[in-house]
Amino acid sequence: MILPQFATSRSPVQEQMVQFAGLDFRYGRDGAVWDGDGFSSDRYPSLSPRLPTETVDEYREPSRVFAYGGGFLVVDGNELKWNGETVTTLENTENLLIAGINSKIVIFPQKLAVDVSGSTPKLESLECTLKGMLRYQVSANEYVEDEGQYFDLLRCYYKDNTPFLFEGLRINDTISISGLRYKDHDKEGNPIVNLKIEAITIRYISPDKEQIGFYANSLPKLIKSGLPKPMTFKRVVPDVDTLCESNNRLWATVGNTIRASALGDPTNWNRYDGLSDDSYAVDVATDGAFTACGHYGTHVAFFKENVIHKIYGSRPANYQMVSAVVPGVTSGAARTLATVGGVLYYVGNGGVYAYDGDCPTCISLPFAGRTIVPHFGVGTAQNYYLYADIGSGDMLLCYDTRKNVWSVENRLWLTDATYSDGKRYDLCTDGRLLRSGAGNENVEWWVQLADIDEGASERKRYQKLTIRCQMNGESTLRVDIRAGKGSWHEVFAAQGAHSDVLYIPVYPVHCTSLGIRFRCTGDVTIHSITRQFVALSDLGG
Structure with a gap:
């Protein structure tokens, strides 16, 4: 019996194009980068160098x-x-x-x-402390013609009647005063001495600095000063644990208390006069220490490791706090907090997070659970840079917030970084301050791709890999391969500008997994890899 023959259009050799996916350690990710230095996502999904520095x-x-x-x-x-x-x-x-x-x-x-x-x-x-052996004179509810209102006025003198000058204090400073004598008696009938006023706001200072004034009737009834006594006038600034600026105030945490300075005034943290420019303080009852704070568009966020406290409002009278139990900033990672495009990025327990005002989202899933040892972070117009160790030494990682991919900017020894006038500046341990995106540096960079391993290697036999790339200017390109965990072998090298797209053939050896590495200098763009293979049957034939 003769059976009919059916034509098939299937070619014995098939092709599959692989485009690149950024730094990603997860298994089975085609085009993922497992290691590298100096590459960027600027031409994503192609591989390209970072910007030069000077x-x-x-x-x-x-x-x-x-x-x-x-x-x-x-x-x-x-x-x-x-x-x-x-x-x-x-x-x-x-x-x-x-x-x-x-x-x-x-x-x-x-x-x-x-x-x-x-x-x-x-x-x-920020602080100011004045002290001396002084006598004082109080003029209660006295009219000051230049100001057109009444004040409680205070003068102080040394033993020889030399006037004490209130240098360093300013109008609207809230100060503490110790050494006054209050017109009252203790339980034994003795006059109270060395009264301390914890917080009172200066509303007037005479031109000669010899007299300060407070709102009328704000001083307690004081008895006349006798012999000179130790007196202290102090503008106090708290010892803060975390710090940020938002809406023209400094915000900080002190223990389990959230505090804010007076409006536009980083020197006053204890002014509570019921005005819109007052200081602010509120206690929280959640467990753990505060780890960081930062400005978000609609509020100020205060982080613990597993809680975010959010302060909404425009002035102390309408401030309100909302708390959420979500991943916060891990202890010691306060400097990783940075803003890009209105989103806060930071390192928390379990990874790197993006906080958009609601629930933080983990953006470090490509790290495949690797331990992150963070140092600092910095935000630019589009990218979040994190200097950290994720298992292969300290490196400056770059997260492209628009393309959602990671890359390795550099492996320099850095101590800090900042952003100014559209440029990132890296501070190196060797003393250099580098500006990114400037200069004529011919960047040396390299990329190691995830091993080509189909998980069922006996069912595919690779015939050829074709690398599609472009080279401009004084650039070089070297392609290395390795079988399994063996040694790297160079299979291609080129240098100089090429006006057309290059197609580089690579003929792999038969192996269960194949590694590919690119070593480049200058303006090289690697667009894709095309894999040609023969699909085998389940029986290996």
Whole structure:
């Protein structure tokens, strides 16, 4: 019996094009990058180099950089520098908290401010303490003609009647005063001495600095000062654990309390006069310590490891707090917090997260559960950069927020990074401050792709791999392959510009898995890999 023959259009050799998917350690991801350095997602889904960099400044032992108002504040050894000029020296440069407000950059725990509004930076202390052996004189409810209103006025004198000057204090400063004598008696009938006023706001200072005034009837009834007694006037700034700026206020946490400075004034944290520019404080009852805080478009977010407290509102009278039990910032990762396109990015327990005001989303699934040892993060117009160790040494990872892919920007030894005028600046341990996207650097970069392993290797036999790429300028390209876990062998090399697209054939050896690595210099774009294979039967024939 003769059976009919059916024609088939199936070719014994089949083709499959693979496009690249960024850094991804998950198994079975075609086109994933397993390792590399200096590549970017700028031409995604093609592989291409990062932008060139150039050195813009050099320092001795830099540890921190903060861009603000068109300049750079750098911690160099124990020196604090603004645009290369030493402003002061710091005794302790560990765990610095830095933020900008108006024309000032504030530094904690030193409680210093650098005013950068002028041609020369001006150093200020956030706190102010005045003390001495003094007598005082109070004029209650006295009219001040220049101000057109009544005040409680206070003058102080030394033993020889020399006036005490209230230098360093300003109108609207909320201060504490100790050493006054209150017109009252204790249980034994003795007059109370050394009364301390915890918080009172200065509303008037005489031009000669010899007299300060408070709202009328705001001072308690004081008895006349006798012999000079120790007196202290102090503007207090809290010792904060976390710090950020939002809507012209400094926000911070102190223990389990959320606090905010007075509006536009980083020196006053204890003003509670019922006005819109007052300070603010609220306690929370959730477990654990605060790990970070940051500004989000509609609110200020305060992070613990598993909780986010959100403060909404425009002034103390209408501030309200909403809390959510979600992944927060892991302990020690406060510097990874950065904003890109209105989204907060940070390292939390279990990965890297994107917070859009609702529930944080994990964006580090491509890391396949690898442990992340974070150092710092910085945001640009489109990318979130994270300097961390994910198992193969410290590297600057780049997450493209529009394309949702990771890449390895560089493996330099960095201490900090910042963003200014559309450029990212990297601070290296060797003292260089590098500007990205500038200069004539011929970038050296390399990429190792995920091994080609179909999971059922006996059912496919690879005939040829065709790599499609372009080379411009003074560029070089080398292609290496390896069988299984064997040694790398170079199978192709080229240099110089090529006007047309290059098609590079690679003939693999028979193996269960095949590794491919590209080593490039300069402007090389690798578009895709086409795999030609013969599909075998289930019996291997």
